[in-house]
Amino acid sequence: DVTHEIQTRSGAMPTTGAAVNxxxxxxxxxxxxxxxxxxxxxxxxxxxxxxxxxxxxAAEWEVAKAxxxxxxxxxxxxYGRALTRGELLDWxxxxxxxxxxxxxxxxxxxxxxxxxxxxMLMEEGTLEALFVSQQExxxxxxxxxxxxxxxGDTVFAQDRPMNFGSLRxxxxxxxxxxxxxxxxxxxxxxxxxxxxxxxxxxxxALVGSCRAQVPEIWLAGLPPFEKQSAPLPDLSARNEELAVxxxxxxxxxxxxxxxxxxxxxxxPPQAREFTTDGVNLSAKGAALTAQLLxxxxxxxxxxxxxxxxxxxxxxxxQYWRPTNWAFLHGDRTAQPSSRDHANPRLRWFPxxxxxxxxxxxxxxxxxxxxxxxxRRKLP
Numbered sequence: 001d002v003t004h005e006i007q008t009r010s011g012a013m014p015t016t017g018a019a020v021n022x023x024x025x026x027x028x029x030x031x032x033x034x035x036x037x038x039x040x041x042x043x044x045x046x047x048x049x050x051x052x053x054x055x056x057x058a059a060e061w062e063v064a065k066a067x068x069x070x071x072x073x074x075x076x077x078x079y080g081r082a083l084t085r086g087e088l089l090d091w092x093x094x095x096x097x098x099x100x101x102x103x104x105x106x107x108x109x110x111x112x113x114x115x116x117x118x119x120m121l122m123e124e125g126t127l128e129a130l131f132v133s134q135q136e137x138x139x140x141x142x143x144x145x146x147x148x149x150x151x152g153d154t155v156f157a158q159d160r161p162m163n164f165g166s167l168r169x170x171x172x173x174x175x176x177x178x179x180x181x182x183x184x185x186x187x188x189x190x191x192x193x194x195x196x197x198x199x200x201x202x203x204x205a206l207v208g209s210c211r212a213q214v215p216e217i218w219l220a221g222l223p224p225f226e227k228q229s230a231p232l233p234d235l236s237a238r239n240e241e242l243a244v245x246x247x248x249x250x251x252x253x254x255x256x257x258x259x260x261x262x263x264x265x266x267x268p269p270q271a272r273e274f275t276t277d278g279v280n281l282s283a284k285g286a287a288l289t290a291q292l293l294x295x296x297x298x299x300x301x302x303x304x305x306x307x308x309x310x311x312x313x314x315x316x317x318q319y320w321r322p323t324n325w326a327f328l329h330g331d332r333t334a335q336p337s338s339r340d341h342a343n344p345r346l347r348w349f350p351x352x353x354x355x356x357x358x359x360x361x362x363x364x365x366x367x368x369x370x371x372x373x374x375r376r377k378l379p
Contacts, residue, residue, distance in 0.1 A: 042351060110145045112145065113148050116186075125306035126286065126302070132367055133375065155202040196244050318356060
């Protein structure tokens with residue numbers, strides 16, 4: 001029954017009229033402050049609560065329901081255990097209900113999943129420039145492309161740092177209308193022809209997981225491996241194996257009612273300049289892949305749009321996958337560098353990281369505006 005005060009920094013609460021999701025987790029550890037306050041999935045304060053029973057009195061919860069004037073109490077959940085950081089990072093997903101993508105109007109958004117090729121596609125910028133340029137303006141909807149790709153990802157494994165959040169959580173937060181999946185080349189190199197059936201099964205499962213959160217799924221076909229100069233190996237010798245994986249992707253798309261985008265049949269023959277090592281896309285290869293994926297020609301003032309897309313993606317990467325993740329939500333959140341210098345109970349780092357959203361959205365609006373202006377200039 002001991003009262004423990006947990007405060008937040010000024011300005012931490014959302015503005016009036018916004019929906020607020022508040023979670024308090026009481027977790028005991030005599031060595032560090034593990035009990036905390038989370039607002040909209042962001043840990044803003046912690047407290048060290050000594051061992052002992054937690055007693056919840058009915059009268060106190062009745063008082064808690066007396067919200068400020070105009071506010072509406074939607075749901076109160078009480079758990080008999082401390083929630084994990086992974087659960088609290090995406091608290092809203094603990095409540096049952098249909099995903100946002102099934103119940104709300106879709107933004108003109110695309111999320112990209114895959115390994116190093118997908119990462120390069122986003123870093124180069126042409127894909128986002130073309131996608132945004134193709135979208136019709138809709139009131140209140142800004143077209144966007146966001147990367148959920150990670151070097152080394154395959155359909156079999158997508159390793160992430162501690163408390164990073166599941167793919168389901170990432171997709172639901174994106175509120176995108178389309179997910180582009182780019183898998184198959186690395187799996188072919190690792191498992192060969194014998195691994196195609198396990199690839200087909202894993203890809204089908206991944207498509208199913210994405211479909212539960214995103215209405216439309218695109219599966220990218222596989223451009224051929226290239227022959228590069230020695231001492232690099234001649235990966236073009238494995239293109240027959242790659243064709244088997246390409247066919248498997250086409251079959252999964254048909255079975256799962258996804259869109260298959262054929263890259264193999266339209267890829268320039270005997271090319272050597274579209275990869276850096278025979279498999280990983282070069283900047284030229286990424287630009288070509290983007291054009292083929294979206295059936296688009298080169299844009300006027302394309303470099304201007306690409307520069308905006310690259311700037312946005314630098315901001316997105318700093319927000320989505322910061323290099324100091326352990327201090328943000330991992331296993332080093334008790335370190336002083338993650339906390340307010342005047343009051344160590346307050347965590348400035350998560351709150352500060354959320355400010356990237358304003359920068360990301362501003363850059364996306366700028367890109368959409370420039371793309372719209374360029375469309376009007378076309379003859």
